[in-house]
Amino acid sequence: MASTSRASRSQNVNLSQASQQPVQELDDKVRAIINYILDHIAQKIPIKDKDLVPAAGDRNELKKRLPLVTKLLAKRFGILLTPLDAGFKTFVCIAEEPLASIHELTPEQRPQFTLLYIILMYIFLRGNRIEDSKLWGMLEMLNIQADEEHGYFGPNLHKLIEETFVKQQYLKRERSQLSAYDDPKTFFLWGVRAKAEFTYEQIVQFASKLLNQHPKMFDHYLAMAQEGANAEQ
Incomplete structure (x- = not known):
């Protein structure tokens, strides 16, 4: 029984770790998050994580997709998604190539x-x-x-x-x-x-x-x- 219990706990840990792995491929939730950011970028007002949760489904899904969202925004649009706090609760979008003129x-x-x-x-x-x-x-x-x-x-x-x-x-x-x-x-x-x-x-x-x-x-x-x-x- 002890070994079975340990195996069960190990399996639960592995499943928990897997659920926290960052998403690597573009999916509908990543697209929805990016679209929300692009729709609100012109005002230059900070974006809160709670604003992005509906596009992701919940905070856990948002957390898994933010690394890919950040990467795609920089690569495709030249936009740097920059956190304003250590808890990644609020972000500003900054142009990678600042205004030249x-x-x-x-x-x-x-x-x-x-x-x-x-x-x-x-x-x-x-x-x-x-x-x-x-x-x-x-x-x-x-x-x-x-x-x-x-x-x-x-x-x-x-x-x-x-x-x-x-x-x-x-x-x-x-x-x-x-x-x-x-x-x-x-x-x-x-x-x-x-x-x-x-x-x-x-x-x-x-x-x-x-x-x-x-x-x-x-x-x-x-x-x-x-x-x-x-x-x-």
């Missing part, structure tokens, strides 16, 4: 992209972490009122920056309070998508043109940014 964007997208570039540049020049009040102040110096409609950038700039750019992972927002006697402050940093789609060298080129300065003038900022990026790794 603003002319690749539609006329409707260009104002948002330009504003984003200005904000990322300012964060870069301020040590990659700035207080929100200083960001609004910088925009006001450029005659960009975040609470008023702008002739080029459009309306609802507060919402665009604080909600859309943050949800899209271009910006990361942090709250900090030194002590119970201090008012909490909000800071903006580069988000995961910004770090993946843009380089500090690109921001230097943009800053040199916008501020009419030689790129060498930004070597100090570039060194600080690269040192901070290396420290995060």
